[in-house]
Amino acid sequence: MTRLVPLLxxxxxxxxxxxxxxxxxxxxxxxxxxxxxxVPAGRLVLRAWDRDSVAVTGTIAPRGGSFYGGGAxxxxxxxxxxxxxxxxxxxxxxxxxxxxARLWIKTSTASVEITxxxxxxxxxxxxxxxTVDGNPRVASLxxxxxxxxxxxxxxxxxxxxxxxxxxxxxxxxxxxxATVGGSVDVSCPAxxxxxxxxxxGAVSFAGAVASGGVLEAETHGADIALRFAGDLNAGFRLSAxxxxxxxxxxxxxxxxxxxxxxxxxxxxxxxxxxxxxKGTIRLGR
Amino acid sequence: xxxxxxxxxxxxxxxxRLAATEASATEAHAAGCPECALDAEAARVVRRAVAGLPxxxxxxxxxxxxxxxxxAAPVPRRRVWAAAAVVALAASVGLWxxxxxAPVPQPPAPAMAxxxxxxLYRAASVELRSALDPAGLSAPLRASLERDLPxxxxxxxxxxxRMATDPTDPDLRALxxxxxxxxxxxxxxxxxxxxx
Numbered sequence: 082m083t084r085l086v087p088l089l090x091x092x093x094x095x096x097x098x099x100x101x102x103x104x105x106x107x108x109x110x111x112x113x114x115x116x117x118x119x120v121p122a123g124r125l126v127l128r129a130w131d132r133d134s135v136a137v138t139g140t141i142a143p144r145g146g147s148f149y150g151g152g153a154x155x156x157x158x159x160x161x162x163x164x165x166x167x168x169x170x171x172x173x174x175x176x177x178x179x180x181x182a183r184l185w186i187k188t189s190t191a192s193v194e195i196t197x198x199x200x201x202x203x204x205x206x207x208x209x210x211x212t213v214d215g216n217p218r219v220a221s222l223x224x225x226x227x228x229x230x231x232x233x234x235x236x237x238x239x240x241x242x243x244x245x246x247x248x249x250x251x252x253x254x255x256x257x258x259a260t261v262g263g264s265v266d267v268s269c270p271a272x273x274x275x276x277x278x279x280x281x282g283a284v285s286f287a288g289a290v291a292s293g294g295v296l297e298a299e300t301h302g303a304d305i306a307l308r309f310a311g312d313l314n315a316g317f318r319l320s321a322x323x324x325x326x327x328x329x330x331x332x333x334x335x336x337x338x339x340x341x342x343x344x345x346x347x348x349x350x351x352x353x354x355x356x357x358x359k360g361t362i363r364l365g366r
Numbered sequence: 367x368x369x370x371x372x373x374x375x376x377x378x379x380x381x382x383r384l385a386a387t388e389a390s391a392t393e394a395h396a397a398g399c400p401e402c403a404l405d406a407e408a409a410r411v412v413r414r415a416v417a418g419l420p421x422x423x424x425x426x427x428x429x430x431x432x433x434x435x436x437x438a439a440p441v442p443r444r445r446v447w448a449a450a451a452v453v454a455l456a457a458s459v460g461l462w463x464x465x466x467x468a469p470v471p472q473p474p475a476p477a478m479a480x481x482x483x484x485x486l487y488r489a490a491s492v493e494l495r496s497a498l499d500p501a502g503l504s505a506p507l508r509a510s511l512e513r514d515l516p517x518x519x520x521x522x523x524x525x526x527x528r529m530a531t532d533p534t535d536p537d538l539r540a541l542x543x544x545x546x547x548x549x550x551x552x553x554x555x556x557x558x559x560x561x562x
Contacts (some may be wrong), residue, residue, distance in 0.1 A: 241551065
């Protein structure tokens with residue numbers, strides 16, 4: 082009997098201590114509320130909707146921490162609280178937010194997918210991938226090693242990562258993307274302003290620069306590939322002190338004094354500047 | 367609002383001292399101007415770092431002396447603010463650190479003396495790097511530091527060596543500034559994540 086007592090006590094423990102937890106929570110907020118979300122590990126999906134409320138559903142892995150959330154009016158916050166010093170085994174959360182909400186999101190290893198939002202985004206991750214598909218007005222996306230992918234209309238976009246790759250597809254906008262070892266791939270048919278830089282990753286751009294727009298691409302040791310579609314009216318300045326330039330737009334252009342190569346295609350309505358220390362700059366259609 | 371107007375209001379905006387209408391206009395400008403948004407971010411980082419310092423500690427007069435003199439040199443206003451913010455951040459982070467850390471190898475100073483912003487970047491980089499203890503970082507942050515910092519240091523060394531033979535090339539200078547800026551951003555990002 083005495084041996085059975087510990088066993089009976091163990092069976093009597095709350096099932097949630099070692100079981101998956103379900104999350105179902107909701108609260109009302111303003112249409113442009115500021116919402117802070119912290120989910121250390123697992124998967125976080127945010128979808129925009131046209132309601133003045135936040136709805137959270139999902140699951141938390143056993144010993145994955147506990148959910149917290151609440152707010153009203155102009156501010157709300159939610160997330161997973163784990164033991165100090167660890168991200169925990171993770172959670173799988175789907176959060177529906179007002180379309181114009183201002184979102185501040187922080188993760189460690191959790192991936193983040195954001196769909197349909199039109200407000201401001203500020204996302205910081207250590208290794209989690211960040212994917213945005215919507216029309217955010219302003220977006221700041223930062224990861225140490227996670228891949229960052231953005232499909233949007235014409236945002237003011239700032240993307241920073243160290244080892245992760247960056248892939249951007251927009252219709253226009255003011256775009257800045259910087260990595261150290263990752264690559265930067267951008268497609269945009271009417272870029273207003275773009276600055277894309279890496280150290281050892283490659284930069285590629287496909288599309289066009291709007292009249293009055295500026296495109297800057299810079300690497301240290303990797304290649305830069307710029308392909309232009311449609312009518313092209315731009316002044317170019319290309320510099321590759323220890324590298325090379327392959328110029329299919331104006332093969333006859335020659336550098337001035339052995340330094341930067343400058344030439345114009347059509348009229349200089351836009352500016353294109355590319356700079357690499359020892360990579361190759363390739364221009365084409 | 368022009369960028370100059372924004373910079374005039376930046377300190378008060380970050381400190382929450384602007385009236386609501388003016389704060390909204392300032393915020394709207396930052397939302398539409400990436401350069402000013404960067405200035406605002408630098409201001410917030412400095413403010414957070416300084417706010418966290420113990421009340422009894424003050425900036426080291428010896429640390430600030432040479433830096434103040436360099437900042438006082440006539441340079442474009444935006445660069446003064448950006449450089450001061452970078453150095454203030456580095457100094458404030460440095461003041462948190464226990465003394466006695468072994469110096470960390472830095473890219474060797476070029477034979478030709480670099481002036482202006484590159485010197486400030488170098489000084490800020492030393493402070494920020496000293497503040498990071500790899501043993502105290504999580505595995506992903508430590509991996510990024512060990513992988514990405516050498517890439518940046520190598521880039522800086524190569525460009526600055528070339529600048530020594532061609533000091534007037536604006537593209538070489540731009541490449542050097544970019545590499546230094548990226549290095550500071552990497553150190554700042556890792557320090558922020560390690561502290562949070």
